Amino acid sequence: MTVEGDRAVRENSRKYSVLKKIARDYAGERVIVMGDMNAHVGMLGEQMNRNGEMLDEFVNEMNLENLNETLAEGRVTWCARNQESAIDYMLVNGRMREIVDSMWIDEDEMIDIVSDHNMLVLECKLNGRDGTNAKVKKKKWRLRDAGWENFQVDLSERRWEDEILNGVDELNDRFVENVKNAAASQIGYVRTSARKHKSRPWWNDEIRDARKKKKETE
Structure with a gap:
């Protein structure tokens, strides 16, 4: 999402409209929405900004779960110039949440992704129809x-x-x-x-x- 400003609100409103359509069209599937939302929702004690409000409205309207808030080990997703922020998120719908085991944020930068953002890792269980682990060759x-x-x-x-x-x-x-x-x-x-x-x-x-x-x- 675009950073703060009047133009950002207009651009991000259009982007959220696209995401809402996708989330509705695939409501019966396992849905993950993730990325750099440039949204502050107060996870590090900061004041919620307009992008944070839009993210919160999107989560509530689409009945999604913000795993950064409910499950993640770690909070900081961006670090540069002696500053830290939580601006990258993983959101899932109910069907996707059923197979999520854990989520963690690489705050210690153990994985070099050539970015000032930290990697977000989601671990899931993939089962066959009979409940056993599915052996998928990929x-x-x-x-x-x-x-x-x-x-x-x-x-x-x-x-x-x-x-x-x-x-x-x-x-x-x-x-x-x-x-x-x-x-x-x-x-x-x-x-x-x-x-x-x-x-x-x-x-x-x-x-x-x-x-x-x-x-x-x-």
Whole structure:
């Protein structure tokens, strides 16, 4: 979302209108709304700003849950110039909440994402129809030592809007397509083989041990 100001209110109102349509159209599915909302809702003791009010109104109207407030381990999502803020959020609907195990914010910057924002991590359980863990074979992104700067440049240079696009659904499809293609080009996948092989993406034993030690000292 755009930062504060009269222009920001107008732009963000249009953006929330798009998000509301998507949330309504997919109300029967598992929905996650996440990103940099530039919204202060008082999580760090600060005064709620207009973006925070708009975020709160959106959450209540769409009957979503703000996991930053109800579940997350950690609060600070942005840190720069000796300042800290909570401006990035993860919102879920009821169906999505059913499979959420935990959420944490990388306040200690254990994962380098080449940004002044901290990574938000959502851990979910994926079950089959019979309640057992579903074995889904899918490609894994090579997130460890990923070229995030190249990814950002690649993503910014892709086509986003033209006269061919017609409506919110096509714009959303274009967004998903661009993100996937930029990631495939600049990040790539972890190689897998027929035999069992433990890959080492960004979530590894080093990060797991560091988080365990942090919890023990709290």
